Amino acid sequence: MKHALEFHKDIRQKPAEPGDEWAEFEATGTARAFCSCGFDTGTVATADAVRLGREHHHALKTPAPRE
Numbered sequence: 001m002k003h004a005l006e007f008h009k010d011i012r013q014k015p016a017e018p019g020d021e022w023a024e025f026e027a028t029g030t031a032r033a034f035c036s037c038g039f040d041t042g043t044v045a046t047a048d049a050v051r052l053g054r055e056h057h058h059a060l061k062t063p064a065p066r067e
């Protein structure tokens with residue numbers, strides 16, 4: 001089984017203010033970690049997604065994904 005863990009932080013676009021020349025994004029506080037093996041945390045608090053993703057990879061002795 002090949003493992004390719006991905007980690008996605010959820011972001012949302014900040015409300016634009018008059019004069020803004022580009023969109024700004026901010027973290028929503030939730031994230032999701034999922035792996036090609038079927039492991040999937042679903043959308044959970046960012047800290048939980050990071051912890052669960054690391055635990056998955058720790059068990060596999062492979063490098064943890066970057067946050």
Ligand SMILES: [Zn+2]
Pocket residue numbers: 002003004035036037038039056
């Ligand atoms: Zn996996």
